[in-house]
Amino acid sequence: MAAQTLQSVPGEPTSARHEQSLEDVARRDAEGQAYFDKVMAEDSRIEPRDWMPPAYRKTLLRQISQHAHSEIIGMQPEANWISRAPSLKRKAILMAKVQDEAGHGLYLYSAAETLGQPRDQMMQDLMDGKAKYSSIFNYPARTWADMGAIGWMVDGAAIANQVPLCRASFGPYGRAMVRVCKEESFHQRQGFEILLELSHGTPEQKQMAQDAVNRWYAPALMMFGPPDDDSPNSKQSMAWNIKRFSNDELRNRFVGMMMEQVKVLDLTLPDKDIRFNEETKKWEHGPLDWDEFHEVLAGRGPCNAQRLERRREAHHNGAWVREAAAAYAAKQAKKQAEKETAA
Amino acid sequence: MSTSPETTATPAPAEETGGHGDLNVGVKAAGGSGEATASATRITPGNALRPEDIALAVSSGSAKPTEDVAEIALRLGDDALILAQRLGHWISRAPELEEDIALGNIALDQLGHARSFLSYAGGLDGRSEDDLAYFRREHEFRSASIFEQPNGDFAVTIARQFVVSYYQFELYSQLTQSTDATLAGIAAKAVKEVDYHRDHSAQWVLRLAGGTDESREKMIHGFKVIWPYVDELFRDDELTARLSASGAAVEPSSLRAEFDRLTGEVFAEAELEVPKVQPAPGGGRRGLHSEHLGYILAEMQVLAREYPGASW
Numbered sequence: 137m138a139a140q141t142l143q144s145v146p147g148e149p150t151s152a153r154h155e156q157s158l159e160d161v162a163r164r165d166a167e168g169q170a171y172f173d174k175v176m177a178e179d180s181r182i183e184p185r186d187w188m189p190p191a192y193r194k195t196l197l198r199q200i201s202q203h204a205h206s207e208i209i210g211m212q213p214e215a216n217w218i219s220r221a222p223s224l225k226r227k228a229i230l231m232a233k234v235q236d237e238a239g240h241g242l243y244l245y246s247a248a249e250t251l252g253q254p255r256d257q258m259m260q261d262l263m264d265g266k267a268k269y270s271s272i273f274n275y276p277a278r279t280w281a282d283m284g285a286i287g288w289m290v291d292g293a294a295i296a297n298q299v300p301l302c303r304a305s306f307g308p309y310g311r312a313m314v315r316v317c318k319e320e321s322f323h324q325r326q327g328f329e330i331l332l333e334l335s336h337g338t339p340e341q342k343q344m345a346q347d348a349v350n351r352w353y354a355p356a357l358m359m360f361g362p363p364d365d366d367s368p369n370s371k372q373s374m375a376w377n378i379k380r381f382s383n384d385e386l387r388n389r390f391v392g393m394m395m396e397q398v399k400v401l402d403l404t405l406p407d408k409d410i411r412f413n414e415e416t417k418k419w420e421h422g423p424l425d426w427d428e429f430h431e432v433l434a435g436r437g438p439c440n441a442q443r444l445e446r447r448r449e450a451h452h453n454g455a456w457v458r459e460a461a462a463a464y465a466a467k468q469a470k471k472q473a474e475k476e477t478a479a
Numbered sequence: 480m481s482t483s484p485e486t487t488a489t490p491a492p493a494e495e496t497g498g499h500g501d502l503n504v505g506v507k508a509a510g511g512s513g514e515a516t517a518s519a520t521r522i523t524p525g526n527a528l529r530p531e532d533i534a535l536a537v538s539s540g541s542a543k544p545t546e547d548v549a550e551i552a553l554r555l556g557d558d559a560l561i562l563a564q565r566l567g568h569w570i571s572r573a574p575e576l577e578e579d580i581a582l583g584n585i586a587l588d589q590l591g592h593a594r595s596f597l598s599y600a601g602g603l604d605g606r607s608e609d610d611l612a613y614f615r616r617e618h619e620f621r622s623a624s625i626f627e628q629p630n631g632d633f634a635v636t637i638a639r640q641f642v643v644s645y646y647q648f649e650l651y652s653q654l655t656q657s658t659d660a661t662l663a664g665i666a667a668k669a670v671k672e673v674d675y676h677r678d679h680s681a682q683w684v685l686r687l688a689g690g691t692d693e694s695r696e697k698m699i700h701g702f703k704v705i706w707p708y709v710d711e712l713f714r715d716d717e718l719t720a721r722l723s724a725s726g727a728a729v730e731p732s733s734l735r736a737e738f739d740r741l742t743g744e745v746f747a748e749a750e751l752e753v754p755k756v757q758p759a760p761g762g763g764r765r766g767l768h769s770e771h772l773g774y775i776l777a778e779m780q781v782l783a784r785e786y787p788g789a790s791w
Contacts, residue, residue, distance in 0.1 A: 211579070219568065224590065224593070224609060228590050231590065234571065235583035450571070450574070460691050460694030
């Protein structure tokens with residue numbers, strides 16, 4: 137149905153388009169825009185080969201690649217505890233979880249590639265510091281309890297953010313989110329369980345859990361992005377059916393969820409101002425340090441340099457392996473072609 | 480018409496039952512060879528024999544290793560545990576995202592095997608997998624030297640993985656016939672996973688040896704670094720002689736010919752030669768380790784030892 141409104145496929149040689157008259161291009165753009173508007177009005181889906189406004193493509197590419205980068209950088213704070221996990225069962229769960237995150241990165245890079253940018257380029261932008269990732273991963277995972285707090289709060293916030301994205305107007309993103317959210321909810325439960333075990337353990341273990349919750353609380357709330365009156369891109373994203381709820385709406389909802397769950401954990405949230413506003417029927421929280429958020433986002437957080445350097449190091453050390461794989465594949469293809477010619 | 484969905488759909492359920500039965504074969508073969516079917520070999524909904532099942536069977540007394548079987552389980556559990564600890568380091572550091580996942584998966588498989596073997600080994604004196612992993616000292620570990628060798632570059636890791644997975648495949652294949660039902664059950668699950676590890680490492684050996692000049696040089700170097708530790712894997716001793724006589728396990732030396740033949744095929748295709756290096760004396764089976772193990776254990780055990788008796 138969308139095939140008639142096809143614009144050029146990303147990566148298609150531009151010479152093909154030059155042969156078209158300007159009128160043709162204008163007509164196709166107009167048809168494409170009309171189809172796009174209809175999809176938006178029907179709250180239906182845009183697929184990679186459909187026409188889309190350049191700004192829509194750019195926004196999605198930025199958002200999906202940032203999301204992928206967050207998964208990849210987000211592997212590091214948890215990978216940091218694989219070797220020291222305090223039981224073999226926890227070690228296995230943690231390994232599986234970090235492995236899931238690599239998988240999420242892969243799906244998301246693949247979804248982003250359908251918009252016309254190769255994974256290598258996205259990776260390069262990340263390593264060059266041109267692309268952003270979630271600022272939460274620039275905080276250190278200091279103790280084992282951080283594995284619990286990251287699962288419960290960071291993955292919890294990610295789920296609150298991502299469940300509405302399962303309905304995102306761009307098909308590949310929405311579909312990737314369905315699978316990602318399923319795995320994330322497992323991650324959140326395992327984080328909750330780590331904290332539960334600690335809070336019912338020795339007094340030192342309980343203290344470790346409380347300390348981790350205290351440290352991750354504010355950064356987790358800031359994962360939803362700046363307050364609504366300071367979030368310039370939100371309005372357009374909502375008009376495009378990418379974003380369904382505002383940053384503050386999602387944040388408030390998340391605070392409400394945590395307030396219930398923290399009771400079961402027998403721990404507290406480090407915020408005396410949390411309350412349910414009977415008039416607005418919404419949860420409210422105390423002030424957050426947005427200066428710190430912007431500092432970390434600008435690259436001046438506790439672990440920014442370390443996280444990026446680790447990625448660069450892995451990429452650099454693996455260069456010869458990737459070259460070898462490419463060279464081998466080329467040789468094999470050549471051999472195969474020669475065989476076929478001979479036959 | 481024979482390819483229509485209707486006609487192909489009919490045998491599917493039977494096929495599926497056959498698939499499930501396939502896994503049962505390894506387990507039942509052990510039961511059928513004289514041992515009562517221990518609950519440790521119960522097939523869980525995921526079709527997998529879990530370490531928790533073994534721990535349960537051991538604690539309820541329905542599966543108990545002999546002293547010799549416990550000792551071999553300890554050896555195999557330690558091998559897999561130390562390798563998992565080494566491989567886990569690659570997660571978030573691999574050359575490609577796909578390899579982060581692949582090496583992580585292999586590490587996870589090895590950790591699963593370790594947990595099963597250690598849970599069973601602990602059945603001798605009531606120790607848990609964690610008691611054995613976290614509260615033994617260096618000289619009490621029974622892993623062979625190859626498993627504790629440093630990751631080195633990617634080629635060294637692949638060389639180590641190649642040797643280990645071809646060795647483990649032969650070993651676990653034989654152990655599926657063990658007279659000890661639990662060992663047979665663990666091996667039946669492990670052998671299928673290790674088969675994939677063989678495939679993964681063999682493909683990389685071919686790619687690295689046949690890729691660029693640099694990768695070929697690194698692959699040759701990787702094998703040179705790892706090969707001194709190959710012989711130890713195939714050395715017999717009094718324990719393996721007794722286990723072989725009872726049918727619970729096999730003499731490691733009996734696995735060598737097939738190992739040489741199959742690795743030789745890959746070497747031939749990769750145009751590599753078996754490295755001419757002196758074998759290291761080994762000694763891991765008697766608790767004599769290289770200098771590496773102490774650091775591995777220091778890192779692995781630090782948190783558990785900081786809070787002895789704590790539950791996680």
